Amino acid sequence: MSKTSSSQGQRPSRSELRASIVWPVVISVGIWIVGLLIWLFVPDRFDVLVSAIIALGLVIYLLYYQRSQRLTRGERLVSLILAVPAVVGVSFGMVRGQAVYAITGVSASLLLLTIQRGLTLPFSYRMARRAFMKGRLETALDLVDKAIDARPAFWESYQLRALINLSGMRFPAAERDAHKALELRPDAHPVYNTLGQLYLAESRYGQALDAYAHAVAMSPKQALYHYHQGLAGYRLGQYRPAAEALAAATRLGLPNVSYELQAYYYLGRALEGNAEIEKAEEVFADMVKFKDGLETLKSELKQQPDFPELAPLQDDLRDMEKRLAAAEREAARSASSPVSKRK
Numbered sequence: 001m002s003k004t005s006s007s008q009g010q011r012p013s014r015s016e017l018r019a020s021i022v023w024p025v026v027i028s029v030g031i032w033i034v035g036l037l038i039w040l041f042v043p044d045r046f047d048v049l050v051s052a053i054i055a056l057g058l059v060i061y062l063l064y065y066q067r068s069q070r071l072t073r074g075e076r077l078v079s080l081i082l083a084v085p086a087v088v089g090v091s092f093g094m095v096r097g098q099a100v101y102a103i104t105g106v107s108a109s110l111l112l113l114t115i116q117r118g119l120t121l122p123f124s125y126r127m128a129r130r131a132f133m134k135g136r137l138e139t140a141l142d143l144v145d146k147a148i149d150a151r152p153a154f155w156e157s158y159q160l161r162a163l164i165n166l167s168g169m170r171f172p173a174a175e176r177d178a179h180k181a182l183e184l185r186p187d188a189h190p191v192y193n194t195l196g197q198l199y200l201a202e203s204r205y206g207q208a209l210d211a212y213a214h215a216v217a218m219s220p221k222q223a224l225y226h227y228h229q230g231l232a233g234y235r236l237g238q239y240r241p242a243a244e245a246l247a248a249a250t251r252l253g254l255p256n257v258s259y260e261l262q263a264y265y266y267l268g269r270a271l272e273g274n275a276e277i278e279k280a281e282e283v284f285a286d287m288v289k290f291k292d293g294l295e296t297l298k299s300e301l302k303q304q305p306d307f308p309e310l311a312p313l314q315d316d317l318r319d320m321e322k323r324l325a326a327a328e329r330e331a332a333r334s335a336s337s338p339v340s341k342r343k
Contacts, residue, residue: 085104085108089104089108121156122147122150122151122154122157124143124144124146124147124150125143125144125147125151125154125156125157125160127143128140128141128142128143128144128146128147128157128160128164129160131143132144132160132163132164132167137164137167137168140160140164141161141164141165141168144157144160144161144164145161147160148161153184154184155180155181155184155185155188155191156181158177158178158180158181158184159177159178159181159188159190159191159194161173161174161177162174162175162177162178162181162191162194162198163194165177166194166197166198166201169201169305169307171198171201171202174194174198175195175198178191178194178195178198179195187218189214189215189218189219189222189225192211192212192214192215192218193211193212193215193222193224193225193228195207195208195211196208196211196212196215196225196228196229196232197228199211199232200228200231200232200309201307201308201309202307202308202309203235203308203309203312205232205235205236206232206236208228208232209229209232209233209236209238212225212228212229212232213229215229216229216245221252222252223248223249223250223252223253223254223255223259224249224254224255224259226245226246226248226249226252227245227246227249227254227259227262227263229245230242230243230244230245230246230248230249230263230266230267230270231246231262231266233245233270234246234266234269234270234273235312237273239270239271239273239274240270240274242266242270242273243267243270243271243274243276246263246266246267246270247267249263250263250264250267256293257290257292257293257296258290258293258296258297258300259293260289260290260293261287261290261291261293261294261297261320262293262297262320264283264284264286264287264290265284265287265316265320265323266316267283268280268281268283268284268287268323271283284323284326284327285327285330285331287323287324287327288324288327288328288331291324291328294320294321294324297317297320298317301313301314301317
């Protein structure tokens with residue numbers, strides 16, 4: 001019922017927001033407070049001490065960011081080396097009282113980072129990813145084949161080819177490429193997501209559940225991983241863990257109204273399966289808030305070619321539409337009742 005989640009945008013998770021927004025602000029405020037204390041108590045050493053604190057803050061943030069990105073040891077070392085000009089420039093700028101040092105240092109680090117990224121990512125891979133995002137699957141497949149020929153140890157090319165093959169319903173080829181990507185990068189949670197999508201499409205629910213268990217363990221703040229884990233558990237009749245996973249997905253925040261609608265629907269069904277009828281009714285009532293996603297889901301299913309999971313998804317869509325209509329009627333009755341009017 002849903003598109004492959006790896007191929008479409010997703011709003012940042014809370015951990016990603018902390019890494020990109022919250023922690024830089026916290027570090028900046030901390031440096032400002034410490035700088036104020038230094039100015040009050042040891043003003044003659046202000047420049048040297050503040051520059052050292054800023055440099056230390058940059059290094060601490062970089063180490064924290066590295067940890068969140070699951071970099072290899074070599075990648076960690078390279079990123080630290082690339083940050084040296086920025087740290088040195090900011091430090092000298094504070095000591096000398098001239099912004100040109102900081103600007104030069106930061107610019108040098110950004111230039112080195114750009115060069116390093118350009119050398120790391122094969123050109124044909126970048127072009128293949130761009131073609132894939134535009135829906136030009138055959139062009140993307142041809143380009144990513146060239147990327148793999150040029151850099152056979154680059155795991156992201158196999159992950160991209162797996163996504164292309166998955167989009168084209170070439171399931172065996174997609175599975176081979178995903179496993180090859182994991183051979184090269186065992187901690188790549190996007191690859192486990194790709195495998196989970198593939199197994200769900202083929203109605204291989206047990207394997208999908210296992211794939212998403214790995215993905216969630218590696219990246220627990222990804223709402224879509226919890227959603228698909230819950231869907232696989234629901235299909236297997238494991239209603240309690242399915243409900244927990246789907247509830248986690250709704251708390252973390254799904255990327256669009258269609259996913260929200262599906263998450264509430266399957267959460268309600270899982271609660272029903274676990275004999276928690278009152279909770280299920282509350283969830284189905286809340287599902288009305290996301291009814292705008294229904295037409296999108298209908299349109300997506302009409303465009304899908306036949307695959308093993310299509311029939312269950314179509315059945316769920318029909319049931320979802322009935323439950324939405326019933327929930328809307330119940331909400332209308334409640335709104336027009338004398339009790340509700342007195343309230």
